[in-house]
Amino acid sequence: MQSSFLIRLKALIHKEAIQLLRAKSSLAIGLLLPIILILLFGYGLSFDLSNGRVAVVIEQPSPQTQQIVAGMQGSPYLTVQQFFAMPEAITAIKNDEVDAILVIPANFEAEQLQGRGKLQLLSNGRSTSIASSMQSYVSGAISNTLNLQVERQNSTATQATVSIEQRMWFNESANSTWFLVPGLIVLVLTLIGAFLTGLLIAREREQGTLEALFVTPVRPLELVIAKLTPYLVIGLIDIVVCLIASSLLFEVPMRSSMLSILSACFLYLLVSLLLGLTISGFAQNQFQASQIALLASFMPAMMLSGFVFDIRNLPFVIQIVSQILPATHFMSLIKTLFLGGDDWKLWFKECSILMLYVIVLMFAACKSLKKQLR
Template sequence: MSKNDFIKRLTAMVTKEFRQLVRDNSSILIGIFLPILLIFIIGYGVSLDVKRVPIAVVLEDTSPTTYDVLSFLNGSEYFSPTYVTSMHEAEKMIDGRNVEAIIRIPSDFSESLYRQESSIQLILYGVDSSTATIVKGYIEGSIKQWEALNKSKFINDSAVGNVTVENRMWFNDANSSIWYFIPGLIVLIITIVGVFLTSLVMAREWERGTLESLFVSPVKPLEILLSKMVPYFSVAMIGFIFCLIAARFLYKVPIYGSLIIIILCSMLYLFVTLGMGLTISSITKNQFLASQLALLVSFLPAMMLTGFLFDLRSIPAFIRNIGQILPATYYLELLKSLFLAGNNWHLIYKNCLILFFYAIFFISLALKVTKKSLE
């Protein structure tokens, strides 16, 4: 009888929450339309790939060899070259930020190739150091490739330079930062939706006093929490499915791992975020405070300390240890591996187990805090 009463009360509460959710446009916007908006804006707007870089090319040597060396600039999606005749003109262009780099070919370049003393001057706009580093890598790599292919024309000893290096990006054959960003973007979206939805909605009910009417009813704290989680879990999963479709068909990100495992581990992480949101709302009981706290403990750490933007191995050990505490770190590692590498069962078992314990912890903490609030 007690079990039947629990099911009846929970069903009634969940039904009530679904009806309230349908009437609440803000929750639909956060749960479904915000993920779609973010996947479009960030997916298209954030990229580590530098393309159509304006470059000034100073040709003091106009021999066919020079044009052959610089042939990688023509028709490339990465460069937009402007050929000038003097260094003074090129310096004016880089001073005015009209170009990001200058390539200067000295007048004796072709002759120096046969003496193995040739050099090309590369000047980079160093204010934007990240772009300058990427452009430097592109240009140096292209020139080295030409040198490897044409070395036999300028070196008489055929025994020299027989070894060439063939580069390949393992697990990212397209060498595209979009493939790297999209799994991390999904982590951010689920974090935002899961934590913000439950924290704001629950805090709003604390502010309005609608929860007080439940205090005198037979409804238990566990039933209140479950009734809040079920509708917003459903909404967040709809947003996740949209993100998954966009990743595969819009951005062409491959999915080498099991789609079922991706969905299951995402559901598990969503329980973690919902538990965090419920805990925050029960502690603050205020929408403004709940939103600020949710931002500080979920979104910002998930973006900065999980490996989404920075390699955790390159940051101080203290900060790296903080990143290892965050559940988003393990979900991000899971998604990247499942999308780009396939089913690595060691990572799947390890990270899913960690996320499971986080889910139990945060839901139990939310239940404890809610019970204390009711008392």
């Protein structure tokens, strides 16, 4: 009896192993998903800032100011750019070229000798985690520089002779909700877009209703537009709900025009819906479509788009991958529109990229719906 049990068990295990090897999607998920997740979380989850960009505005150059700049340049966490006019530095921080501005006033050296030297640090509040790190790194670098000066001069003075006045631009209250909510809109549109249409074609293929369309004169482009339209209406309603919640519930400021925000959201929603439809068109079944949609849309959008973690902390290869994702471009744009106001140069750049994704994915979706049986 025991031998017959083992024989049956061996046969069943053999059958299941063969089925697993034939089910390429299940095999790929079982083997590749852990690798993908460990790489995403290992490289993506980092609150450290390894390359803080600070603009130093020197109103009147002096040996003292150059020592401060040299001290900051010696920090492995800071990249220093010198400016001699405040408008240039303001333009740089608005264009997200620097993360903070350190202002050294013209009378700094004289006031420091009197024990009341002051510096001003203006941080980019569009990312509260980066702003906090910048404040710590800049303060630490200046303190180390002043301590070295004290040791060289054999003086009893301390670094308390210089105070740093810290302010946060674009997020005056240093509220992390202001930073997170615009990013959540990206994740919501990614999730509903990819998953609403991600199962659409695969479900019809399993039910056998897709083949009925192949005998009609309908064209792939017409089929794509017809399937997108109802879900596009649902997505637009979701966009309005998200914007109302952002303003009324979370009190996140919208400093740009509603036209720029809505148009950007509409383009990204279209990208997400087309991505899901393309995945569904090429997938063999609903399970495969759902897994691919998760791995190709939501997970990368959450981990590699700059939602919480600074992309510059990622390895160079992963940074390149992040720039391929449409979510990365929309994330940068929507945060700027919410907190920084209208930046039409950035709007045209990122919306042009999103429009390119629309064209490519529209072609891919039509390709996946060619009239052929599988």
